[in-house]
Amino acid sequence: MNVDALLDRLLAKEGGFVDHPADRGGPTNWGITSAVARGEGFMGDMADLPQSLARSIYRRRYWETPGFHQVAEIAAAVAEELFDTGVNMSPAVAVGFLQRALNALNRNGRDWADLAVDRSIGPATLGALRALLRVRGQAGACVLVRAMNALQGARYIELSEARPTNEAFAYGWLDKRI
Structure with missing residues (x-):
């Protein structure tokens, strides 16, 4: 499985910066909430969150850490x-x-x-x-x-x-x- 292609599809779906008033997660960029970004050490404006950081967060926190890469082998x-x-x-x-x-x-x-x-x-x-x-x-x-x-x-x-x-x-x- 090509994880980079999976990330490409996800980022296209998530889009860029959003600050919807009904979203409890607050401002997001590339689907990353401000709380997650801050937990990863990003302290800038959420509108400026680099896509490369979003990709890194997704790969580690949402692919490798939960073991989804092991499922992909099956x-x-x-x-x-x-x-x-x-x-x-x-x-x-x-x-x-x-x-x-x-x-x-x-x-x-x-x-x-x-x-x-x-x-x-x-x-x-x-x-x-x-x-x-x-x-x-x-x-x-x-x-x-x-x-x-x-x-x-x-x-x-x-x-x-x-x-x-x-x-x-x-x-x-x-x-x-x-």
């Missing part, structure tokens, strides 16, 4: 979905969706054991993904991505219901992320 489409969801909702939420979907697809533990939904990529999660591909082939990866998208879509609706100002983002979330 199923690239699943890793790409984890990355995109992780950027928008957090890597832990994305992994939780993966684990829940794998549990739902294991035919009551006949194909692999249920996973603890610990929201962390580890040997058991990677083993369950490998088992899914052994049992279902590449079609299994496609169904898994659909299941993860279903969970993600439901979460967007829940976020909009819980905080009506999130409705400003619901259409874009469902259009660009699902």
